[in-house]
Amino acid sequence: MRVLLLGSGGREHALAVGLAADPSLDFLAAAPGNPGIAQVASLHPVTATDPAAVSALAVELAADLVVIGPEAPLVAGVADAVRAKGIACFGPSAAAARLEGSKAFAKEVMSAAGVPTARSYACTAAEDVRRALDDLGAPYVVKNDGLAAGKGVVVTSSLDEARRHAAECGKVVVEEFLSGPEVSLFVVTDGTAAVPLMPAQDFKRLGDGDAGPNTGGMGAYAPLSWAPGDLVPRVMRETVEPTLAEMRRRGTPFAGLLYVGLALTPDGPKVIEFNARFGDPETQVVLALLETPLAGLLYAAATGTLGAHPPLSWREGAAVTVVVASANYPGTPRIGDVIEGAEVPGVFHAGTARRADGALISAGGRVLSVTATGPDLAAARDAAYALAHGVRLTGAQYRTDIALAAVEGRIDV
Numbered sequence: 001m002r003v004l005l006l007g008s009g010g011r012e013h014a015l016a017v018g019l020a021a022d023p024s025l026d027f028l029a030a031a032p033g034n035p036g037i038a039q040v041a042s043l044h045p046v047t048a049t050d051p052a053a054v055s056a057l058a059v060e061l062a063a064d065l066v067v068i069g070p071e072a073p074l075v076a077g078v079a080d081a082v083r084a085k086g087i088a089c090f091g092p093s094a095a096a097a098r099l100e101g102s103k104a105f106a107k108e109v110m111s112a113a114g115v116p117t118a119r120s121y122a123c124t125a126a127e128d129v130r131r132a133l134d135d136l137g138a139p140y141v142v143k144n145d146g147l148a149a150g151k152g153v154v155v156t157s158s159l160d161e162a163r164r165h166a167a168e169c170g171k172v173v174v175e176e177f178l179s180g181p182e183v184s185l186f187v188v189t190d191g192t193a194a195v196p197l198m199p200a201q202d203f204k205r206l207g208d209g210d211a212g213p214n215t216g217g218m219g220a221y222a223p224l225s226w227a228p229g230d231l232v233p234r235v236m237r238e239t240v241e242p243t244l245a246e247m248r249r250r251g252t253p254f255a256g257l258l259y260v261g262l263a264l265t266p267d268g269p270k271v272i273e274f275n276a277r278f279g280d281p282e283t284q285v286v287l288a289l290l291e292t293p294l295a296g297l298l299y300a301a302a303t304g305t306l307g308a309h310p311p312l313s314w315r316e317g318a319a320v321t322v323v324v325a326s327a328n329y330p331g332t333p334r335i336g337d338v339i340e341g342a343e344v345p346g347v348f349h350a351g352t353a354r355r356a357d358g359a360l361i362s363a364g365g366r367v368l369s370v371t372a373t374g375p376d377l378a379a380a381r382d383a384a385y386a387l388a389h390g391v392r393l394t395g396a397q398y399r400t401d402i403a404l405a406a407v408e409g410r411i412d413v
Contacts, residue, residue, distance in 0.1 A: 002027040007069025010350035010369045011280035018287045022295035036349025051081030075101040088302040095252040100276040103173040113242035117271040120175040129166040132174035145171040178263035185260045191253035193307035200282040208401045219402030220282045221320045284371040285319035320384040321371040327395025329365035340392040
Protein backbone atom coordinates (compact mmCIF):
# COMPACT_ATOMS: atom_id res chain seq x y z
CA MET A 1 0.00 0.00 0.00
CA ARG A 2 1.17 3.52 -0.85
CA VAL A 3 0.20 6.13 1.76
CA LEU A 4 0.36 9.92 1.83
CA LEU A 5 0.17 11.50 5.30
CA LEU A 6 -0.85 15.15 5.50
CA GLY A 7 0.46 17.31 8.35
CA SER A 8 3.58 18.36 10.21
CA GLY A 9 3.00 18.03 13.96
CA GLY A 10 3.74 15.60 16.75
CA ARG A 11 0.53 13.73 16.04
CA GLU A 12 1.62 13.26 12.42
CA HIS A 13 5.07 12.04 13.50
CA ALA A 14 3.38 9.42 15.71
CA LEU A 15 1.05 8.46 12.85
CA ALA A 16 4.03 8.22 10.48
CA VAL A 17 5.87 5.86 12.83
CA GLY A 18 2.74 3.75 13.23
CA LEU A 19 2.09 3.63 9.49
CA ALA A 20 5.72 2.83 8.66
CA ALA A 21 5.58 -0.20 10.97
CA ASP A 22 2.65 -1.73 9.05
CA PRO A 23 3.96 -4.63 6.90
CA SER A 24 1.33 -3.87 4.22
CA LEU A 25 3.03 -0.53 3.48
CA ASP A 26 5.22 -0.25 0.37
CA PHE A 27 5.67 3.54 0.39
CA LEU A 28 5.08 6.38 2.84
CA ALA A 29 5.14 10.07 1.97
CA ALA A 30 4.34 13.05 4.17
CA ALA A 31 3.39 16.59 3.23
CA PRO A 32 4.75 18.94 4.37
CA GLY A 33 6.15 16.85 7.25
CA ASN A 34 8.96 17.77 9.63
CA PRO A 35 12.54 16.63 10.36
CA GLY A 36 11.32 13.79 12.60
CA ILE A 37 8.86 12.47 10.03
CA ALA A 38 11.65 12.61 7.44
CA GLN A 39 13.27 9.68 9.27
CA VAL A 40 10.46 7.34 8.13
CA ALA A 41 8.85 9.04 5.11
CA SER A 42 9.73 11.07 2.02
CA LEU A 43 8.73 14.72 2.44
CA HIS A 44 6.87 16.78 -0.16
CA PRO A 45 6.09 20.52 0.06
CA VAL A 46 2.40 21.37 -0.11
CA THR A 47 -0.09 23.85 1.32
CA ALA A 48 -2.03 21.45 3.53
CA THR A 49 -5.27 23.46 3.32
CA ASP A 50 -5.26 23.60 -0.50
CA PRO A 51 -7.60 20.80 -1.70
CA ALA A 52 -6.43 20.97 -5.31
CA ALA A 53 -2.74 20.88 -4.39
CA VAL A 54 -3.09 17.97 -1.96
CA SER A 55 -5.24 15.89 -4.30
CA ALA A 56 -2.82 16.54 -7.18
CA LEU A 57 0.08 15.37 -5.00
CA ALA A 58 -1.84 12.21 -4.07
CA VAL A 59 -2.34 11.46 -7.77
CA GLU A 60 1.31 12.22 -8.56
CA LEU A 61 2.47 9.82 -5.83
CA ALA A 62 -0.04 7.13 -6.91
CA ALA A 63 -1.29 6.99 -3.32
CA ASP A 64 -3.71 4.23 -2.34
CA LEU A 65 -4.61 6.05 0.88
CA VAL A 66 -4.36 9.63 2.11
CA VAL A 67 -4.39 10.13 5.90
CA ILE A 68 -5.22 13.67 7.00
CA GLY A 69 -3.78 14.60 10.39
CA PRO A 70 -4.80 18.20 11.21
CA GLU A 71 -8.25 19.75 11.43
CA ALA A 72 -7.82 22.76 9.13
CA PRO A 73 -7.43 20.70 5.91
CA LEU A 74 -10.52 18.68 6.83
CA VAL A 75 -12.64 21.80 7.33
CA ALA A 76 -11.21 23.17 4.05
CA GLY A 77 -12.51 20.14 2.13
CA VAL A 78 -9.24 18.35 1.37
CA ALA A 79 -10.77 14.91 2.01
CA ASP A 80 -13.54 15.66 -0.51
CA ALA A 81 -10.99 16.64 -3.17
CA VAL A 82 -8.91 13.51 -2.60
CA ARG A 83 -11.94 11.23 -2.82
CA ALA A 84 -13.05 13.02 -5.99
CA LYS A 85 -9.81 11.72 -7.56
CA GLY A 86 -10.83 8.16 -6.71
CA ILE A 87 -8.32 7.82 -3.87
CA ALA A 88 -9.31 6.46 -0.45
CA CYS A 89 -9.00 9.08 2.28
CA PHE A 90 -9.02 8.74 6.06
CA GLY A 91 -10.74 11.91 7.23
CA PRO A 92 -14.29 13.28 7.14
CA SER A 93 -15.82 15.47 4.46
CA ALA A 94 -15.92 19.22 4.99
CA ALA A 95 -19.62 18.92 5.87
CA ALA A 96 -18.94 16.27 8.51
CA ALA A 97 -15.82 18.05 9.82
CA ARG A 98 -18.12 20.85 11.01
CA LEU A 99 -18.39 18.73 14.16
CA GLU A 100 -15.01 20.30 14.99
CA GLY A 101 -15.16 23.37 12.77
CA SER A 102 -18.16 24.82 14.61
CA LYS A 103 -18.84 24.28 18.30
CA ALA A 104 -22.40 25.54 17.79
CA PHE A 105 -23.00 22.96 15.04
CA ALA A 106 -21.60 20.18 17.25
CA LYS A 107 -23.98 21.20 20.04
CA GLU A 108 -26.87 21.19 17.59
CA VAL A 109 -26.00 17.64 16.51
CA MET A 110 -25.60 16.49 20.12
CA SER A 111 -28.99 17.93 21.01
CA ALA A 112 -30.68 16.23 18.06
CA ALA A 113 -28.97 12.93 18.90
CA GLY A 114 -29.73 13.08 22.63
CA VAL A 115 -26.06 13.01 23.57
CA PRO A 116 -25.25 13.84 27.23
CA THR A 117 -23.41 17.16 27.28
CA ALA A 118 -23.27 20.52 29.04
CA ARG A 119 -26.06 23.07 28.75
CA SER A 120 -24.94 25.83 26.41
CA TYR A 121 -25.78 28.93 24.42
CA ALA A 122 -24.42 29.99 21.02
CA CYS A 123 -23.82 33.76 21.18
CA THR A 124 -22.64 36.55 18.91
CA ALA A 125 -23.93 39.70 20.64
CA ALA A 126 -22.41 40.93 23.92
CA GLU A 127 -25.86 41.05 25.51
CA ASP A 128 -26.43 37.35 24.67
CA VAL A 129 -23.06 36.50 26.20
CA ARG A 130 -23.93 38.44 29.35
CA ARG A 131 -27.24 36.60 29.75
CA ALA A 132 -25.62 33.21 29.11
CA LEU A 133 -22.85 33.81 31.66
CA ASP A 134 -25.38 35.00 34.24
CA ASP A 135 -27.57 31.94 33.68
CA LEU A 136 -24.83 29.29 33.73
CA GLY A 137 -22.66 30.87 36.42
CA ALA A 138 -19.03 30.31 37.40
CA PRO A 139 -16.69 28.70 36.58
CA TYR A 140 -17.35 30.30 33.19
CA VAL A 141 -16.65 28.27 30.04
CA VAL A 142 -16.38 30.28 26.81
CA LYS A 143 -15.40 28.57 23.54
CA ASN A 144 -14.50 30.11 20.22
CA ASP A 145 -17.04 28.70 17.76
CA GLY A 146 -14.38 28.07 15.09
CA LEU A 147 -10.99 26.39 14.89
CA ALA A 148 -8.43 27.71 17.36
CA ALA A 149 -5.66 25.05 17.44
CA GLY A 150 -6.86 23.76 20.80
CA LYS A 151 -6.50 27.16 22.48
CA GLY A 152 -9.91 28.74 21.88
CA VAL A 153 -11.38 27.81 25.26
CA VAL A 154 -11.31 29.86 28.44
CA VAL A 155 -12.38 28.34 31.76
CA THR A 156 -12.29 31.03 34.42
CA SER A 157 -13.91 32.30 37.60
CA SER A 158 -13.42 35.87 36.32
CA LEU A 159 -16.49 37.33 34.66
CA ASP A 160 -14.37 40.05 33.05
CA GLU A 161 -12.01 37.47 31.52
CA ALA A 162 -14.93 35.43 30.19
CA ARG A 163 -16.52 38.51 28.59
CA ARG A 164 -13.19 39.64 27.16
CA HIS A 165 -12.56 36.25 25.52
CA ALA A 166 -16.06 36.27 24.04
CA ALA A 167 -15.51 39.75 22.60
CA GLU A 168 -12.19 38.69 21.04
CA CYS A 169 -13.71 35.61 19.40
CA GLY A 170 -16.93 37.02 17.94
CA LYS A 171 -19.17 33.95 17.81
CA VAL A 172 -18.83 31.77 20.90
CA VAL A 173 -20.48 28.92 22.74
CA VAL A 174 -20.99 29.59 26.46
CA GLU A 175 -21.33 26.36 28.43
CA GLU A 176 -21.95 25.18 31.94
CA PHE A 177 -18.83 23.82 33.62
CA LEU A 178 -18.61 20.02 33.79
CA SER A 179 -16.85 18.67 36.88
CA GLY A 180 -14.95 15.41 37.02
CA PRO A 181 -11.86 13.81 35.45
CA GLU A 182 -11.49 14.31 31.71
CA VAL A 183 -11.01 11.48 29.23
CA SER A 184 -10.20 11.40 25.51
CA LEU A 185 -11.70 8.59 23.44
CA PHE A 186 -10.72 8.09 19.78
CA VAL A 187 -13.20 6.23 17.58
CA VAL A 188 -12.28 4.99 14.10
CA THR A 189 -15.38 4.88 11.90
CA ASP A 190 -16.41 4.38 8.29
CA GLY A 191 -19.65 6.24 8.95
CA THR A 192 -21.56 3.15 10.07
CA ALA A 193 -19.21 0.72 11.83
CA ALA A 194 -17.24 2.24 14.72
CA VAL A 195 -14.20 0.89 16.59
CA PRO A 196 -13.06 2.58 19.83
CA LEU A 197 -9.38 2.90 20.63
CA MET A 198 -7.93 2.94 24.14
CA PRO A 199 -9.07 5.90 26.29
CA ALA A 200 -6.37 8.36 27.33
CA GLN A 201 -6.12 11.45 29.53
CA ASP A 202 -4.40 14.63 28.43
CA PHE A 203 -3.33 17.79 30.25
CA LYS A 204 -4.40 21.12 28.76
CA ARG A 205 -2.99 23.65 31.22
CA LEU A 206 0.58 24.86 30.89
CA GLY A 207 1.75 24.32 34.44
CA ASP A 208 1.90 21.66 37.13
CA GLY A 209 -1.30 21.19 39.07
CA ASP A 210 -3.32 22.42 36.07
CA ALA A 211 -2.12 25.98 36.60
CA GLY A 212 -1.63 28.60 33.92
CA PRO A 213 -3.22 29.16 30.51
CA ASN A 214 -4.86 26.62 28.22
CA THR A 215 -2.59 25.05 25.60
CA GLY A 216 -2.86 22.58 22.75
CA GLY A 217 -1.90 19.86 25.27
CA MET A 218 1.15 19.35 27.50
CA GLY A 219 1.12 15.58 27.98
CA ALA A 220 -0.98 12.42 28.10
CA TYR A 221 -1.05 8.83 29.31
CA ALA A 222 -2.88 5.54 28.82
CA PRO A 223 -4.44 3.25 29.92
CA LEU A 224 -6.74 4.70 32.59
CA SER A 225 -6.85 2.12 35.38
CA TRP A 226 -9.19 4.34 37.39
CA ALA A 227 -11.88 4.69 34.71
CA PRO A 228 -15.17 2.79 35.14
CA GLY A 229 -15.11 -0.62 33.48
CA ASP A 230 -18.18 0.16 31.40
CA LEU A 231 -16.93 3.58 30.22
CA VAL A 232 -16.17 2.73 26.59
CA PRO A 233 -19.32 0.68 25.84
CA ARG A 234 -21.44 3.32 27.58
CA VAL A 235 -19.94 6.17 25.54
CA MET A 236 -20.30 4.16 22.33
CA ARG A 237 -23.97 3.50 23.15
CA GLU A 238 -24.95 6.93 24.50
CA THR A 239 -22.76 9.22 22.39
CA VAL A 240 -20.95 7.75 19.40
CA GLU A 241 -23.67 5.62 17.82
CA PRO A 242 -26.40 8.32 18.15
CA THR A 243 -24.02 10.96 16.74
CA LEU A 244 -23.05 8.84 13.73
CA ALA A 245 -26.74 8.04 13.13
CA GLU A 246 -27.63 11.75 13.26
CA MET A 247 -24.85 12.61 10.80
CA ARG A 248 -26.13 9.90 8.42
CA ARG A 249 -29.68 11.23 8.81
CA ARG A 250 -28.45 14.67 7.74
CA GLY A 251 -26.87 13.21 4.61
CA THR A 252 -23.34 14.00 5.85
CA PRO A 253 -22.01 10.72 7.26
CA PHE A 254 -18.92 11.06 9.41
CA ALA A 255 -16.08 8.75 8.31
CA GLY A 256 -12.63 9.05 9.82
CA LEU A 257 -11.57 9.67 13.42
CA LEU A 258 -14.18 10.96 15.86
CA TYR A 259 -12.48 12.35 18.95
CA VAL A 260 -14.79 12.42 21.94
CA GLY A 261 -13.63 14.66 24.79
CA LEU A 262 -15.44 13.65 27.97
CA ALA A 263 -15.91 14.73 31.56
CA LEU A 264 -16.77 11.91 33.97
CA THR A 265 -19.35 13.86 35.97
CA PRO A 266 -21.36 12.63 38.97
CA ASP A 267 -24.20 12.08 36.45
CA GLY A 268 -22.04 9.96 34.15
CA PRO A 269 -19.84 10.75 31.12
CA LYS A 270 -20.76 13.94 29.27
CA VAL A 271 -19.25 15.32 26.06
CA ILE A 272 -17.03 18.39 26.37
CA GLU A 273 -16.22 18.52 22.66
CA PHE A 274 -15.95 16.60 19.42
CA ASN A 275 -12.91 16.76 17.17
CA ALA A 276 -12.68 15.38 13.64
CA ARG A 277 -9.16 13.95 13.88
CA PHE A 278 -6.63 12.31 16.17
CA GLY A 279 -5.82 14.44 19.22
CA ASP A 280 -2.33 15.64 20.04
CA PRO A 281 -0.65 14.52 22.36
CA GLU A 282 -2.98 11.57 23.11
CA THR A 283 -2.19 10.00 19.72
CA GLN A 284 1.39 9.44 20.82
CA VAL A 285 0.41 7.24 23.79
CA VAL A 286 -2.52 5.42 22.18
CA LEU A 287 -0.53 4.42 19.08
CA ALA A 288 2.43 3.39 21.24
CA LEU A 289 0.17 0.68 22.72
CA LEU A 290 -1.71 -0.33 19.55
CA GLU A 291 -0.47 -3.66 18.21
CA THR A 292 -2.89 -3.88 15.27
CA PRO A 293 -1.27 -2.63 12.01
CA LEU A 294 -2.34 1.00 11.58
CA ALA A 295 -2.47 1.40 7.80
CA GLY A 296 -4.86 -1.52 7.37
CA LEU A 297 -7.17 -0.16 10.09
CA LEU A 298 -7.33 3.33 8.57
CA TYR A 299 -7.75 1.91 5.04
CA ALA A 300 -10.73 -0.18 6.22
CA ALA A 301 -12.36 2.96 7.63
CA ALA A 302 -11.63 4.91 4.44
CA THR A 303 -13.13 2.22 2.20
CA GLY A 304 -16.27 1.38 4.17
CA THR A 305 -15.04 -2.08 5.21
CA LEU A 306 -14.40 -1.45 8.90
CA GLY A 307 -17.14 -3.88 9.93
CA ALA A 308 -15.06 -6.75 8.52
CA HIS A 309 -11.81 -5.67 10.21
CA PRO A 310 -10.46 -8.02 12.91
CA PRO A 311 -10.73 -6.91 16.55
CA LEU A 312 -7.94 -4.63 17.73
CA SER A 313 -5.03 -5.98 19.76
CA TRP A 314 -3.10 -3.98 22.34
CA ARG A 315 0.33 -4.24 23.94
CA GLU A 316 0.60 -4.84 27.67
CA GLY A 317 1.73 -2.00 29.89
CA ALA A 318 1.32 1.77 29.77
CA ALA A 319 2.52 4.80 27.84
CA VAL A 320 3.25 8.40 28.87
CA THR A 321 4.06 11.42 26.72
CA VAL A 322 5.42 14.76 27.91
CA VAL A 323 5.35 17.83 25.65
CA VAL A 324 8.46 19.99 25.55
CA ALA A 325 7.45 23.55 24.63
CA SER A 326 9.49 26.60 23.71
CA ALA A 327 9.98 29.68 25.88
CA ASN A 328 6.91 31.97 26.06
CA TYR A 329 4.45 29.28 24.82
CA PRO A 330 1.43 29.52 24.58
CA GLY A 331 2.19 33.15 23.75
CA THR A 332 4.39 34.03 20.76
CA PRO A 333 6.99 31.27 21.01
CA ARG A 334 10.74 31.77 20.96
CA ILE A 335 12.10 29.95 17.90
CA GLY A 336 15.42 29.30 16.19
CA ASP A 337 17.19 27.71 19.18
CA VAL A 338 19.31 24.62 18.60
CA ILE A 339 17.84 21.35 19.95
CA GLU A 340 20.08 18.52 21.10
CA GLY A 341 19.15 15.00 22.22
CA ALA A 342 15.95 14.93 20.20
CA GLU A 343 16.83 12.53 17.39
CA VAL A 344 16.27 9.31 19.33
CA PRO A 345 13.39 6.79 19.42
CA GLY A 346 10.40 8.00 21.41
CA VAL A 347 10.89 11.68 20.60
CA PHE A 348 8.18 12.98 18.26
CA HIS A 349 8.85 16.23 16.44
CA ALA A 350 6.28 19.01 16.11
CA GLY A 351 7.70 22.54 15.99
CA THR A 352 11.14 21.67 14.60
CA ALA A 353 13.08 22.60 11.48
CA ARG A 354 16.51 22.12 9.89
CA ARG A 355 18.89 25.05 9.70
CA ALA A 356 21.03 25.45 6.58
CA ASP A 357 23.97 23.87 8.39
CA GLY A 358 21.88 20.81 9.28
CA ALA A 359 21.28 21.70 12.94
CA LEU A 360 17.85 20.88 14.40
CA ILE A 361 16.15 24.04 15.68
CA SER A 362 12.89 25.03 17.35
CA ALA A 363 10.23 26.35 14.98
CA GLY A 364 7.02 26.48 17.00
CA GLY A 365 5.37 26.48 20.39
CA ARG A 366 5.07 22.79 21.16
CA VAL A 367 8.47 21.66 19.92
CA LEU A 368 8.59 17.96 20.79
CA SER A 369 6.74 15.26 22.68
CA VAL A 370 8.73 12.54 24.42
CA THR A 371 6.92 9.22 24.67
CA ALA A 372 7.82 6.05 26.53
CA THR A 373 6.19 2.75 27.43
CA GLY A 374 6.70 0.54 30.45
CA PRO A 375 5.25 -2.49 32.20
CA ASP A 376 3.15 -0.15 34.34
CA LEU A 377 2.31 3.56 34.46
CA ALA A 378 5.01 4.44 36.98
CA ALA A 379 7.71 2.82 34.83
CA ALA A 380 6.42 4.49 31.66
CA ARG A 381 6.37 7.84 33.45
CA ASP A 382 9.94 7.45 34.68
CA ALA A 383 11.10 6.51 31.17
CA ALA A 384 9.29 9.47 29.57
CA TYR A 385 10.87 11.95 31.98
CA ALA A 386 14.29 10.39 31.41
CA LEU A 387 13.79 11.18 27.71
CA ALA A 388 12.65 14.71 28.53
CA HIS A 389 15.72 15.31 30.69
CA GLY A 390 17.87 14.27 27.72
CA VAL A 391 16.51 17.03 25.47
CA ARG A 392 18.50 20.26 25.52
CA LEU A 393 16.69 23.40 24.35
CA THR A 394 17.25 26.89 25.74
CA GLY A 395 14.16 28.09 27.61
CA ALA A 396 12.34 24.75 27.26
CA GLN A 397 9.32 24.25 29.50
CA TYR A 398 7.40 21.12 30.35
CA ARG A 399 5.16 19.87 33.12
CA THR A 400 6.65 17.59 35.75
CA ASP A 401 3.35 16.04 36.90
CA ILE A 402 2.04 14.22 33.82
CA ALA A 403 0.28 11.00 35.01
CA LEU A 404 1.47 11.61 38.60
CA ALA A 405 -2.01 11.69 40.15
CA ALA A 406 -2.88 8.40 38.44
CA VAL A 407 0.35 6.78 39.61
CA GLU A 408 -0.37 7.93 43.17
CA GLY A 409 -4.02 6.85 43.02
CA ARG A 410 -5.38 10.37 43.50
CA ILE A 411 -8.08 10.40 40.79
CA ASP A 412 -11.67 10.04 41.99
CA VAL A 413 -14.56 9.29 39.67
